[in-house]
């Protein structure tokens with residue numbers, strides 16, 4: 001074979017091989033991280049819970065944060081690559097919200113509401129039934145970490161102390177749907193926004209934070225790195241979740257609001273996103 005033919009032929013084989021390797025690599029599957037510039041954040045609220053007060057101004061260093069919550073598609077790739085078994089799978093059950101939290105046998109990330117539920121048509125929805133330890137393992141696999149509580153709130157509301165990521169308006173004000181959440185009263189699922197349970201992660205672009213981060217209010221609560229404050233003798237320490245979820249009312253969607261859970265707890269309204277230090 002003529003050398004002029006062989007070299008392009010070999011080049012094409014090499015290029016194909018490289019593209020296949022890269023496609024299979026976790027590097028390409030890594031979350032899309034937005035650069036969050038350093039700045040002064042106004043944290044807390046005078047109109048919220050005791051742990052939101054006093055309102056304070058804090059300098060936050062630059063960091064990076066995933067634009068979206070980690071999806072079932074993302075988590076599936078992680079499980080396939082690592083063989084990770086979640087806490088809910090080890091335990092055999094997860095917490096499922098109906099009119100209250102119930103322990104449901106067989107509920108796990110593949111079956112968020114129990115054995116009769118699955119991920120069909122939910123590949124691009126946020127993964128749920130993942131514990132804080134599962135979330136940490138996922139982020140570490142990508143060379144990332146969970147955001148701190150302070151980073152999360154700054155990314156959600158920027159510099160001006162706004163109530164929600166998009167501003168002060170209610171989530172549905174002016175007929176614009178900005179988040180997936182529950183009824184305006186406490187605390188039931190509601191499909192006026194198109195979704196009774198989770199929604200695809202890019203469904204509400206008009207709910208983006210000042211930095212362009214999506215779903216920081218509603219869809220699912222998100223684990224952050226920090227332990228909950230003011231715990232007395234709790235072991236293991238509870239960890240903070242942020243942002244509210246599909247079953248919550250607008251009060252719980254506020255950027256200053258937080259709740260907490262045991263680090264191995266798995267719920268069908270709690271997921272996460274990953275962060276990293278600035279490069």
Ligand SMILES: [Ca+2]
Nearest residue numbers: 180181190195
């Ligand atoms: Ca909803």
